[in-house]
Amino acid sequence: MRGMKCYVAFLLCFLIAFPLSAQKKKKNYEPLFGKKYASYGKVSNSLEGAVFYLGSGHGGPDPGCIGKYRGKELHEDEYAYDIILRLGRELLRRGAKVHFIIQDAKDGIRDQEILNNSKRETCLGKPIPLNQVERLKQRCDALNRLSRKDKSRYKRCVFVHVDSRSRGDQTDVFFYHAPGSTYGKRLAKEIQRTFRAKYDRHQPNRGFDGTVSGRDLYVLRNTIPVAVFLEVGNIQNARDQKRLVIADNRQALANWIALAIEKDYKKSKK
Template sequence: MKKYGCMLLAFLLCLPLGMYARKKGHYEPLLGKKYASYAVISSSLKGAVFYLVSGHGGPDPGCIGKYQGKELHEDEYAYDIILRLGRELLKRGAKVYFIIQDKKDGIRNQAVLNNSKRETCMGKEIPLNQVARLQQRCDAINRLYRQDKSRYKRAVFIHVDSRARHNQTDVYFYHAPGSSKGKRLAKEVQRTFRAKYDRHQPNRGFDGTVSERNLFVLRKTNPVGVFLEVGNIQNAQDQKRLVIADNRQALANWITLALEKDFRKK
C-alpha cells in the first residue's frame, strides 16, 4: 500500500501546476497564467449568470489616448477590467461567459497595455463593419441566454470614452430604454461607486450619472444589461483609472459588489 501511495505522490509532484489546478476545477485560461487558477471564496452569486463584454476588439481598437508618449487603446483596458471582473464573479460561484476573448492576453499589471488584433468573439473573427461587429456579440449573448436556465442573467458592457482632453469624468452608466431592472442595476452600481468614493476620498464626491440610452447592444440583447463608460481616455486624471492596475482591480471589485447586491434583490 505504501508503494502505491508513494507512486501517486510522485505522479502528482510531476504534474504541471496548471494541470493540477484544472483537475481541481477552478481554472480559467483566459485570465492568464498568473491568474488562471482561482479559489471559490463564497456562494454569494451561485445561480447567477453573467455575459461580460469588453468594447471593440479585433480590427477595432476603439478610442486611443496618449500617455507619456505612448498610445492607450480602449479595447485593451476594457478587456483587462472585464477579465478582472469575471474572475471576481467566478470566485463567488457565478457562471461567467467572456464574450470577447484573447487567448494570449490575460490579466495584465502593466501601465501601458500593448495593442493587438487577436481578440475574437468567442473564437470567431470579429468583423470590421460596426453593425456586423455589434450584431455578432449580441447573437452570441442571446444564444447563450436561451441555453441558460438561471432566473438571474445579466450582461455587463465596459467601454472607455473619448472627450476633450480637459474634460474629466467619473464612471457613468447606461441601461436600455424602458428597462426597470436595467435601471435598478445601474443605480446599484452607481450607489456602490459613490459609497466607495465617499469612504476612500471623502472630499471628492462622485458625479457618475445613470441614464437610459438606445445603444445597439442594450437594445438587441435579451438579458438585463448595464453599460459602463469608465473614463475619458484623453484626460490625465481619468487615465490614472486605467493605467494603474490597482485601479482597474478596484473597478472590478466595486462592480462585483454591486452585482452581489442586485442579485440579492432578484
C-alpha cells in the same frame, strides 16, 4: 503486438471523445486570465445560480478610442478587456457562471500600465468584423445564443467601454441601461450607489458624479438578458487615465462592480 494495437486504438478513441482542452480543464481555473491569475479561490457562493455575459468594447481590427500617455498609446479595447477579465474572475470567485463574449487567447489579466494593442481578440473564437453594425450584431447574437441555453432566473450582461472627450474633460464612471428596462436601471443604480460609497470612503472630499441614464444603444436594445453599459473614463484626460493605467485601479473597478452585483442579486431573491 495485437494488444499494443488495441491499446493505441483505445487511446485514439479517448482523445477524440475527450479533447485535450477538456482533459486539461480544471476546477477554479480559467486560462483566459493568464498564468498568473488562471487559478482562483472561491470566496463565497453569494452569486450561485446567477449567469453573466461580459463584453468588452471593440476588439479585433477595431481598437476603439486611443489616448496618449507618457508618449505611449492607450487603446480602449485593451483596458476594457482587462477590466472585464478582472470582473469575471471576481464573479467566478463568488460562485457565478460567467461567459466572456470577447476573448484573447494570449492576453490574460495584465498588471502593466501600458497594455500593448493586438488584433487577436475574437467573439467566442470567431473573427470580429470591422464594420460596426456587423460587429455589434455578432456579439449580441453570440450572447443571446448562450442565454437561450442557460436556465438561470438571474442573467445579466455587463458591457465595459472607455469614453473619448477633450483632454480637459474629467469624468466619473457613468452608466447606461436600455430605455424602459426596470431591472437594468436597478442594477445601474446599484453600481452607481456602490461607487459613490467607495469614493466617499476613500476620497471623502472628492465626491462622485457618475450618472445613470437610459440610452438606445445597439447592445442594450438587442440583448435578451438585462444589460448595463459602463463608460469607465475619458481616455484623453490625465486624471481619468490613472483609473486605467494603474492595475490596482482596474481591479478596484472590478471589485466595486462585483459588490454592486451581489447586492442586486440579493434583491432579486426577495
